Amino acid sequence: MTDSNGTTAPRQSTGLTVDKMLAIYPREHVEDAIYDRNYEAGRNRTLQRFKDLIAQGVNVESCTKGIQEVMQTTPPSPPVDPDEPNDLDPDVLWRIKMLKYAYREDCDHDPGQLVNLNAVLDAYHRRDLKVVDNEATVWFAGKLTMGPLPDAELKIADYVDKIPAWREKYGAGRVWIERPAKRHIQKLNSTVIPPSDGRLQDVP
Structure with missing residues (x-):
């Protein structure tokens, strides 16, 4: 990616990629590092609470084990993505990495969904x-x-x-609701609405 002056923006290089994290840490903790917008600060607060309790002489042994467990089983920071420039807004970069991870292992890619995903990523x-x-x-x-x-x-x-009206103007497609501040991704292949009989149906 180039900036307004036509120069290439520096890429993320310091830290672990998703693949390297998954080889070291449990998947659920890697996903916490991806999906939690304030992951690093939260992890640091947990470590600091253990340290404060140890300093007070409270549950020293269990708190020491707690620190060791956090250090050994959780990534120190969110993953880096070498394909992304590091001059993006931090929250935008977080959302981009979140979207890319959420869809990277989905084998049932809906073409209409991917069109929206790529458009949203391009807009970011x-x-x-x-x-x-x-x-x-x-x-x-x-x-x-x-x-x-x-x-x-x-x-x-x-x-x-x-x-x-959208279908008439743009052709066939799917609806994508982008709620960037949400922690989890809801993958929508279609919009689901309740018909008059109360059952759920897909709107293609």
Whole structure:
């Protein structure tokens, strides 16, 4: 990736990649390091609490074991991605790595879903999309169709009724709701709405 002056932005190089982490640490702890937006600070707080208790003479043996367990079984920081420039906003970089990891082992890639995923990643790379708490955007067929708008105000009915018009304008596609401040990824191959009989059905 190049900056506005046409020069190549420096890449992330210090730290462990996801693959190296998975070879060293339990998967659930690696995923904590990927999905938790404030992972490193939280890990440091845990270590500091153990140290404070030891300094007070409280449960010294168990706290010492706790420190050893944290050091041995959890990554010290989030993984690095050599493919990403390190001049991106830290929250944007966190979200990009989160999205890439969430979909990297999915063998059932839906083409419409991948179109949206790539469009969202491109928007983050161009700095057109930001990570803002409680804010969402709606994408269809790789196009930004709604937002940014307050996440709490976004209802299924707000965009389901627009799908026919989007399909006519952009062709076949899927709906993607980008909620960047959410810790976990919800993979959406389609929008799910309750029909009149109360059952769930897919809107292709």
